[in-house]
Amino acid sequence: MAASQAFTVGKASLALKDLDALVAPAKKEAGIPASALPMHVKGPFDGKINSIYRLTYDAGAGCPVTFIFRARISEAFRYEAIVKEKILFPILDGTINLHAGTGLRSQVEQLLAARTGSHVFSANKPPAVPVQSLYHYDETCKRIPHLYSVMGFLPGISLYEYIDARGVKHKKLADIPAPVARVLQAAFTDVGEAMAKIHAIEFPAFYNSITDIGDDAKAVNWKQLFAARTEQLMDEATRWPAIKPYLVDFRRYFKDSMALIPEHDVPVLFHNDFQPQNFIVDEMSGKVAGFIDFDNWQVGVREQEFVKMQYWGLRDLDPAFEQAFLAGYRKHHAIGKDFLARVDVYKSSWFLLVYNFEMSKIAKNEANITVDKRFPAAEKYIEEIKRIVNG
Incomplete structure (x- = not known):
């Protein structure tokens, strides 16, 4: 060089x-x-x-x-x-x-x-x-x-790239070549099981920050912490005129939905960006080689991890791949009847967080050097919030 x-x-x-x-x-x-x-x-x-x-x-x-x-x-x-x-x-x-x-x-x-x-x-x-x-x-x-x-360095490509290269998005399972479908179903089962293994790591308590881990004086009630974080996001969102008209409905939805969040939950390791861009697979075989990008990890609850997985990993794929993922996860953890409803509550809060984040970047004129096509314009998150809030 x-x-x-x-x-x-x-x-x-x-x-x-x-x-x-x-x-x-x-x-x-x-x-x-x-x-x-x-x-x-x-x-x-x-x-x-x-x-x-x-x-x-x-x-x-x-x-x-x-x-x-x-x-x-x-x-x-x-x-x-x-x-x-x-x-x-x-x-x-x-x-x-x-x-x-x-x-x-x-x-x-x-x-x-x-x-x-x-x-x-x-x-x-x-x-x-x-x-x-x-x-x-x-x-x-x-x-x-x-x-x-x-x-x-983990050699290979991301599962996101593997999926993109084979053109399986928005296709029914029957229209995907059988060998490709089998590889992807096996990969999603493997990543579901990996998520479950991550969630098997339990902490003594919830903490506002990972820097507080092990400090009993800084242990917090999860339900109160999540409510406070989302209230802060709603207050921050009042800065942005485009989303302001929808915040009344969001507050109502969030208040009603907090009944789904248990008073006491299990504090687990939360990757915080568990989605196909961060799963490395063999470029030819599609076999999962490892996982990257843990630099946002937190102590959280299991349902939170499903938010990005659903939005960035599964929403454009045939439901069979989500079933494969859930089958892998269920090898180690059960999924109760209110589980997916709680995922939507956490998803609504996350959409508000990323909307605020994108608008803050715009306000600071902090542009990306490379535009990543996975990330929609900020207005797209408003549509997702409206979809959840309006049922």
Whole structure:
């Protein structure tokens, strides 16, 4: 590669040697010589939140090692200003014991205090579902004005891309070639089971932030927390003239629907972006290889996870694929009669959140470098809210 090539990270422009220097601790962790420069750099893959590059090094004996460099560049990011995988990954492989009386709070505090570090999974201690290792993270914002991480690379393509390439959206099952249908049904069963395994990880309590995990004084009532968050979203939405006329009906719907939300629920690990863009599959076979993009994870309830899965993952597909997904999930968790009704309540709140988020970005003139066709214009979310509220 040309040493003079420039790489954009947010508003910064980095030379190849500068980008390599940011990845240097990950190279050391993976046993790559410090002097080695990347053979290939792909990117930036810019989304709404992060600037991402894929760097491939020669680890010797013709064995390439690929890292994913991710810097959080968005000023509109709503979540904690930390690399959240540094807490999550020790939970996924059991390094952190979530049971009471195990020193949970002190373990979380130690991780919060560490502004740089890593968490590399081992074959003897694998994560609950296949994910990338965290080879390095840096929250100091000293080397670049953004916190960043360097992850391992899961080869393959997203299930979203696999589906798109085979043109199965808006088609009936009978019109899809049988081999493709079988592969996709198997994939959706696998991701349903993976979601269930994620939800098998239970916390001692609900918390407003993952930084509070293990702090008994900051444990919260879930129903009250969810109601307060949605009330805040409704108040925020009054800033936007286009949605204002519908907020009276939304408030009525939300007040009536809160009866569906139990006073006490089970606090589980909530991926918070569980949808086909974040499922990696083999490009040829379609077999699920792993899961990515946990950087918005929270402590939540099971129904929340179905919101994006339904909206971005299943709504344009034949119902047989949703049934396959639910079959995988039901291997580990039951789905009660009010479950899907509660999903709609959480979905209405999420539509309001993303509407506010999109409008806030417009107000701040924070444009995406790359427009992602999965994300509709802000007005589309108003239509979804109206559909739920009006039954």
